Amino acid sequence: MLQIVNLTVYYHTLKRAVLAVDRLNLSVKHGEFLGLIGESGSGKSTVAKAVLGLLPAESRLSGSILYKNQSLEMISRTDMEKLRGAEIGFVPQQAVAALNPVRTIGSQLSEVFRLRAGAGKKDAWRMSADMLDCVRIRNVDRVLHAYPHELSGGMCQRVVLAMAIALRPSLLLADEPTTSVDACLRVELLSEISTQQKVGNMGVLFISHDLALVGRYADRLAVMYGGCIVEKDTPEEMFANPKHPYTRLLLGKEGEPELAEQSPALSNGGCAFAQRCRYAVRACYQGQPNWKGDEISGVACFSL
Ligand SMILES: Nc1ncnc2c1ncn2[C@@H]1O[C@H](COP(=O)(O)OP(=O)(O)OP(=O)(O)O)[C@@H](O)[C@H]1O
Numbered sequence: 001m002l003q004i005v006n007l008t009v010y011y012h013t014l015k016r017a018v019l020a021v022d023r024l025n026l027s028v029k030h031g032e033f034l035g036l037i038g039e040s041g042s043g044k045s046t047v048a049k050a051v052l053g054l055l056p057a058e059s060r061l062s063g064s065i066l067y068k069n070q071s072l073e074m075i076s077r078t079d080m081e082k083l084r085g086a087e088i089g090f091v092p093q094q095a096v097a098a099l100n101p102v103r104t105i106g107s108q109l110s111e112v113f114r115l116r117a118g119a120g121k122k123d124a125w126r127m128s129a130d131m132l133d134c135v136r137i138r139n140v141d142r143v144l145h146a147y148p149h150e151l152s153g154g155m156c157q158r159v160v161l162a163m164a165i166a167l168r169p170s171l172l173l174a175d176e177p178t179t180s181v182d183a184c185l186r187v188e189l190l191s192e193i194s195t196q197q198k199v200g201n202m203g204v205l206f207i208s209h210d211l212a213l214v215g216r217y218a219d220r221l222a223v224m225y226g227g228c229i230v231e232k233d234t235p236e237e238m239f240a241n242p243k244h245p246y247t248r249l250l251l252g253k254e255g256e257p258e259l260a261e262q263s264p265a266l267s268n269g270g271c272a273f274a275q276r277c278r279y280a281v282r283a284c285y286q287g288q289p290n291w292k293g294d295e296i297s298g299v300a301c302f303s304l
């Protein structure tokens with residue numbers, strides 16, 4: 001359904017160009033739950049924004065993004081807006097920004113049901129209440145009548161998630177949709193997304209820094225570091241047998257190494273993880289490791 005091939009994104013700032021995503025390959029099948037995992041700054045949101053055509057003007061993109069065999073990097077603004085309104089649900093990292101500040105939650109959420117499902121006013125309101133229930137919001141009536149600024153960050157995130165799921169999208173792109181909620185709720189929301197994924201045969205690209213948590217729900221995992229995918233696998237295989245030193249670090253199978261002296265890794269195109277890697281050899285500083293494996297399972301590392 002979604003196929004990202006050789007995606008490279010630069011941000012051009014006043015002083016320099018930042019390479020945010022580096023020749024990334026990733027795909028999501030119909031009905032598949034893919035977890036894209038990486039630490040802050042690894043380029044996860046940039047991938048999501050590239051798919052949705054939301055990159056800022058000061059960015060440069062190369063590579064290709066196909067959605068149901070339609071090329072997204074060339075698509076017109078109107079067609080992209082249509083896709084976002086119907087086929088691709090998006091929960092941005094800054095959920096509050098996705099809500100209209102001068103309209104109540106109820107009016108925004110019920111509009112989705114009226115436009116998408118052709119529901120009447122009363123039915124749309126009732127469906128909105130049910131949807132808020134799905135994302136574990138209590139005091140549904142109060143929230144429906146509230147304006148976004150009257151809700152907590154975590155509540156806004158859940159409302160935006162509810163709006164995205166209400167679309168019954170073919171693909172849900174969720175960028176850290178549970179960062180502002182507590183650990184128990186996080187598990188509940190993930191399990192709700194996973195249920196919706198199965199019931200609606202919805203593809204999910206779930207972005208998070210929490211490998212262990214997302215791995216409980218994902219069909220496949222892709223681990224990102226410094227703009228590159230370093231390892232892909234099923235959660236079962238990755239948890240049992242993590243290969244890349246960074247994945248091993250995330251899963252607590254390696255101690256955090258002492259930071260090596262400032263290495264020239266990024267500047268001369270070496271492996272981005274080299275300076276944090278206890279297995280780094282000379283080659284790691286000199287060039288990018290090739291991908292060993294396929295779309296389902298593979299790793300990019302010289303030391304393996
Ligand atoms: N508009 C921008 N202009 C310049 N640099 C940017 C811009 N947006 C992001 N970057 C840089 O691109 C890199 C990737 O950022 P991105 O937001 O994709 O990371 P992320 O993995 O989503 O991080 P987080 O987990 O903190 O959300 C970072 O180095 C970031 O500083």
Ligand SMILES: [Mg+2]
Nearest residue numbers: 044045046093
């Ligand atoms: Mg982000």
